[in-house]
Every structure is written in structure tokens, then in C-alpha cells.
Amino acid sequence: MLVNFYKYQGTGNDFVIIDDREEQFDIANYQLVNWLCHRRFGIGADGLILLRNAEGYDFRMVYFNADGHEGSMCGNGGRCIVAFAKFLGIFDKQTSFIAVDGPHQAFVKEGLVHLKMGNVEEIETGKDFFFMDTGSPHYIQFVKNIEDIDVVKEGQKIRYNDRFAAEGTNVNFVQKSDNNSIKVRTYERGVEDETLSCGTGVTASAIAANQQGMQSPIDVEALGGNLQIAFQQTNHLYQDIYLTGPAQQVFKGTIDTQLFKG
Numbered sequence: 001m002l003v004n005f006y007k008y009q010g011t012g013n014d015f016v017i018i019d020d021r022e023e024q025f026d027i028a029n030y031q032l033v034n035w036l037c038h039r040r041f042g043i044g045a046d047g048l049i050l051l052r053n054a055e056g057y058d059f060r061m062v063y064f065n066a067d068g069h070e071g072s073m074c075g076n077g078g079r080c081i082v083a084f085a086k087f088l089g090i091f092d093k094q095t096s097f098i099a100v101d102g103p104h105q106a107f108v109k110e111g112l113v114h115l116k117m118g119n120v121e122e123i124e125t126g127k128d129f130f131f132m133d134t135g136s137p138h139y140i141q142f143v144k145n146i147e148d149i150d151v152v153k154e155g156q157k158i159r160y161n162d163r164f165a166a167e168g169t170n171v172n173f174v175q176k177s178d179n180n181s182i183k184v185r186t187y188e189r190g191v192e193d194e195t196l197s198c199g200t201g202v203t204a205s206a207i208a209a210n211q212q213g214m215q216s217p218i219d220v221e222a223l224g225g226n227l228q229i230a231f232q233q234t235n236h237l238y239q240d241i242y243l244t245g246p247a248q249q250v251f252k253g254t255i256d257t258q259l260f261k262g
């Protein structure tokens with residue numbers, strides 16, 4: 001089968017996106033997804049996203065990690081699929097779509113995609129960490145010199161410890177900078193590597209920074225670019241959380257799935 005795809009990136013978190021409103025793509029074939037995301041044998045991406053139809057919404061976002069398995073919410077992927085939906089002419093000013101973690105609203109303004117994330121209510125605080133779900137599970141550790149962290153090694157220690165080994169977790173290392181800003185580096189489960197940016201991770205990191213006294217909006221520097229997180233916070237509830245940043249189409253192509261040898 002010939003599959004038309006688009007390649008997008010949002011602050012260096014990159015995705016293969018397919019317009020699958022005809023529902024031709026076999027979502028159960030995780031080896032195929034894994035191959036398409038492979039950087040040497042396939043197209044190369046941190047994840048693959050299908051745009052499908054959904055009743056009551058402009059579209060449905062179906063997200064797979066690079067390992068081929070359907071993942072939880074992806075914030076940067078969410079921004080990229082919003083840019084893609086606008087490119088397809090599915091919406092003009094603002095959109096409402098459904099993802100695995102529930103409904104999302106978004107709009108594009110001055111070239112930046114503003115994506116509303118789900119509310120966050122439960123935040124676990126440990127001796128030297130925070131843990132929360134911003135659509136995906138995120139462990140957050142504040143560090144002094146982020147450049148010195150071996151993100152893959154330290155991230156894997158946490159991701160594969162007794163608590164997280166089975167389900168996995170994403171692990172964020174966060175350094176506070178001046179002016180209400182933080183630097184974030186993320187080890188992503190499902191990619192099992194450091195990525196250049198992780199939207200749900202950056203969102204969780206900003207909320208953790210707020211727990212430590214930083215106020216909304218919080219500017220975030222990821223390896224692949226800058227993002228901003230804004231939110232309303234009352235007692236334990238974080239709502240109106242917006243993840244804002246660029247999302248760009250890089251190229252498009254056609255791939256023959258017959259080339260995949262399984």
C-alpha cells in the first residue's frame with residue numbers, strides 16, 4: 001500500500017503525520033509504525049500520528065510512540081497535528097479535537113500553536129521529585145547544572161526502577177533560570193531516549209516550578225527550542241493550561257509499505 005505522509009516538527013520533537021480520515025491505516029501493526037519511525041530503516045520520527053474523523057470534533061488525534069505502540073497524550077504532537085489540520089483546511093481560527101486523554105482546544109496565532117491541555121489535579125511530591133500526569137506520566141527532578149546531566153543514563157535509572165518498570169514514565173530534568181524561566185531536558189518512554197523537547201513534559205515541569213514559587217506564564221527552553229506554559233491555579237487544581245510554541249511542516253512524501261519486511 002502507498003501511504004502519503006507529512007513530516008512535522010515542534011521544537012525538535014518530530015512526527016510522521018498521516019491524513020487517515022479514510023481509516024486505511026492498520027493501527028494494530030506496531031512493527032509497521034516502528035519501522036516508519038526508524039531513523040535508519042524508515043522515515044525517522046519520535047512518533048507517528050494519524051488524523052482521523054471524530055463525531056462532535058474537528059478531528060481525532062491517534063498517537064503512537066516510535067516503538068510502534070499507541071501512547072498517551074503528546075503535547076508537541078498535538079501542536080503539530082493542529083498545524084496539519086489548519087494546513088488541510090479543517091479549521092480556520094480555532095479548533096476542538098479529541099485525543100486519547102480527552103478533548104483539546106487550540107488556535108494558531110502569529111505562527112505559534114496554542115494548545116489547551118487537560119486539567120491537572122494530582123501532584124505527587126517526594127523528597128527530591130514531583131510526579132504527575134499531564135496527559136502522559138512525568139517524573140520531574142530539579143537540578144543545578146542541566147548540561148552536566150547524562151539524561152539517558154539517569155532517566156533510565158528512574159524509568160526502569162521497581163516502581164515504573166512495567167508502565168514506564170517520562171523523566172524530566174529541570175533547571176530554574178532567571179525571569180520565570182526554566183530549562184528542561186526529557187527522557188521519553190516509548191522512544192527510550194532523550195528527545196529534543198517534550199510538550200507534556202515541559203507542561204509538567206512548569207507546574208512543578210509553580211509548586212516551587214514560579215508564576216504563570218513560564219518560559220521554557222528545551223534543547224530543540226522555546227515553549228511557553230500558562231495556567232490558572234487554585235488550590236490543587238491547574239486549569240486553562242496552554243502549551244504554546246512553533247510547529248512546522250518539514251516535508252511530505254509517499255512510502256510503499258511493501259518495502260516493510262517485518
Ligand SMILES: N[C@H](CCC[C@H](N)C(=O)O)C(=O)O
Pocket residue numbers: 013065071072073074075076077136137169170188189190191195197198199200201
Ligand atoms: N513527546 C510527547 C510525549 C509523548 C508521550 C510519551 N513518550 C509517553 O508517555 O509514552 C510530548 O510532546 O508530550
